[in-house]
Amino acid sequence: MNQGTPPRLRFAPSPTGPLHPGGVRTALFNYLLARQTGGTFVLRIEDTDQNRFVEGAEQFIIDSLAWCGIKFDEGVHMGGPYGPYRQSERKSMYRQYATELVEKGAAYYAFDTEQELDEMRDRMKASGTASPQYNSITRVNMKNSLSLPADEVRRRLGAGDPYVIRFRMPRNEELRVQDVIRGWVVVNTAQLDDKVLFKSDGMPTYHLANVVDDKLMRITHVIRGEEWLPSTPLHVLLYRAFGWEDSMPQFAHLPLLLKPDGDGKLSKRDGDRLGLPFYAISWTNPETGETTAGYREAGYFPNAYVNFLALLGWNPGDNREMFTMEELVQLFSLERVNKHGARYDFQKLAWFNQQYLRKIAPADLALMVRPQVEAAGWQTTSGFLEEVCRLMRERLTLVGDFSNMCIYFFEFPRQYDPEVVEKRWKSPVPSCFLSLADALERVDAMGAGELESVFESIVVAAGLKQGQLMQAFRLALSGEVGGPALFEMGALLGRDSVVARLRRAVEMLGHG
RNA sequence: GGUCCGUUCGUCUAGGGGUUAGGACACCAGAUUUUCAUUCUGGUAACAGGGGUUCGAUUCCCCUACGGACUACCA
Numbered sequence: 001m002n003q004g005t006p007p008r009l010r011f012a013p014s015p016t017g018p019l020h021p022g023g024v025r026t027a028l029f030n031y032l033l034a035r036q037t038g039g040t041f042v043l044r045i046e047d048t049d050q051n052r053f054v055e056g057a058e059q060f061i062i063d064s065l066a067w068c069g070i071k072f073d074e075g076v077h078m079g080g081p082y083g084p085y086r087q088s089e090r091k092s093m094y095r096q097y098a099t100e101l102v103e104k105g106a107a108y109y110a111f112d113t114e115q116e117l118d119e120m121r122d123r124m125k126a127s128g129t130a131s132p133q134y135n136s137i138t139r140v141n142m143k144n145s146l147s148l149p150a151d152e153v154r155r156r157l158g159a160g161d162p163y164v165i166r167f168r169m170p171r172n173e174e175l176r177v178q179d180v181i182r183g184w185v186v187v188n189t190a191q192l193d194d195k196v197l198f199k200s201d202g203m204p205t206y207h208l209a210n211v212v213d214d215k216l217m218r219i220t221h222v223i224r225g226e227e228w229l230p231s232t233p234l235h236v237l238l239y240r241a242f243g244w245e246d247s248m249p250q251f252a253h254l255p256l257l258l259k260p261d262g263d264g265k266l267s268k269r270d271g272d273r274l275g276l277p278f279y280a281i282s283w284t285n286p287e288t289g290e291t292t293a294g295y296r297e298a299g300y301f302p303n304a305y306v307n308f309l310a311l312l313g314w315n316p317g318d319n320r321e322m323f324t325m326e327e328l329v330q331l332f333s334l335e336r337v338n339k340h341g342a343r344y345d346f347q348k349l350a351w352f353n354q355q356y357l358r359k360i361a362p363a364d365l366a367l368m369v370r371p372q373v374e375a376a377g378w379q380t381t382s383g384f385l386e387e388v389c390r391l392m393r394e395r396l397t398l399v400g401d402f403s404n405m406c407i408y409f410f411e412f413p414r415q416y417d418p419e420v421v422e423k424r425w426k427s428p429v430p431s432c433f434l435s436l437a438d439a440l441e442r443v444d445a446m447g448a449g450e451l452e453s454v455f456e457s458i459v460v461a462a463g464l465k466q467g468q469l470m471q472a473f474r475l476a477l478s479g480e481v482g483g484p485a486l487f488e489m490g491a492l493l494g495r496d497s498v499v500a501r502l503r504r505a506v507e508m509l510g511h512g
Numbered sequence: 513g514g515u516c517c518g519u520u521c522g523u524c525u526a527g528g529g530g531u532u533a534g535g536a537c538a539c540c541a542g543a544u545u546u547u548c549a550u551u552c553u554g555g556u557a558a559c560a561g562g563g564g565u566u567c568g569a570u571u572c573c574c575c576u577a578c579g580g581a582c583u584a585c586c587a
Contacts, residue, residue: 014587049586114585130513131583164585182517191515191583199585206587230516230582253517256580260523263579308524311536315525319535338525340518341580348524348537358550395549420547470546482548 007039015057018283043075098198106241110144133193165198299400362390378410413479476505
């Protein structure tokens, strides 16, 4: 199938809201395969449902994928030889295809009103059918061009009666559909219904539009979510009815992304519930004005996010798990995609981010952290900031953690950890610190070495062990229990600040 | 309910007729560290159940259970 010609893949979301992580992963897998094979990657917008259109969703999709480093070759935002790439702009071409199917006997007009449809379903439920279908059995009792006399059909069409075009599903035919990930999937058409292909508002449904566009855009591989597996037989039948089966794309249905715990598929609520970002970039609902945090804004790295997503449902077959986009392009294969759903583990994502963060040079990290520093109103130099980054890098998981974890580098402790105060702030600690402050004032250049030796001399003079004073010293400087190497931290803060912090601590916490 | 898809440590997964069932996250313990983090070492922890096939099944087949998707003039 499609040998010799370079593959053409597409990502075809509908702009009904912000792009879900599952969508990002689908786009990623398509992208990886396109790059690997020297193929083309297309972004097509499936906006055939005018009622569900959400303002800004299309741009959000584009921006999200751009942030992830997923690039297109053709698409709604950049044009290309197979445009337009927005289905609403292709509206005029679908009717002819739907009509063609009617002419070939593979589809028919149906005039049933919503009410009549409901009545049919109620009737069938009442007589024991669990899921009523508009199919080869029931269609004879409905109002359509198969059940109505030809002249009435003509009259209704001529009079402009609203109608839809439905697929004429064969009564009982075994259908074999091949999926790259799942192998052969067999279904009987008796289980399928006469799906609407063309809606009364003049727009096609997904089923028709997707087949027609994939054909017209010469798509060779359809990689999409598992939720499409049940309707793939219909799509195959559509290709067949059009006489396009020879150039039908290969199908691959990706396993779902599941909730981190509990049952069901991953949803925005899971992020909300855990207080974690959910979308690639932040999203503001145009109707409610409500904003959902994004990974970009929270200080995650796009390559960490992509790395994490790539391993949900796919693996290279060995124990490696850190990959650049280039490596993913090289290693990816549909054959190694799992069949079962994968839970979305926020914790593992954080771990990936931490791994990437540690590889960032302090100077670069300083640049990334700058906006937070400014937002906090801290005055600093780039040199100082870089040093803080050098000291704190190992302790951060997210770039966004910086402003919370590094406060004491920029201002005096806001509070002193009560537990440490209780345990360490005892005589003669305060008076030692007063002496330490005095001694430091006589030092000209205070590096980590000088600080340590002065500290040491105070310790000796007081007849104590170094360890007895260290914790309290950290407390005086930062107010916290943990942190980077103490003397390096002190040296970075500078002599004057250290002296001031010591005196202030004694003032605040008393003399023991 | 029906159809389809699935089921290896808590999670992501490797493996595959004979293995001490491997790795990673998380968790726990120890070492290191003034401390937190890091790092290092170690540990707990899995083939859903039942039938076959086979000398042998976690691996192949069937059934059951469980989970999921779909079941719209939504995609």
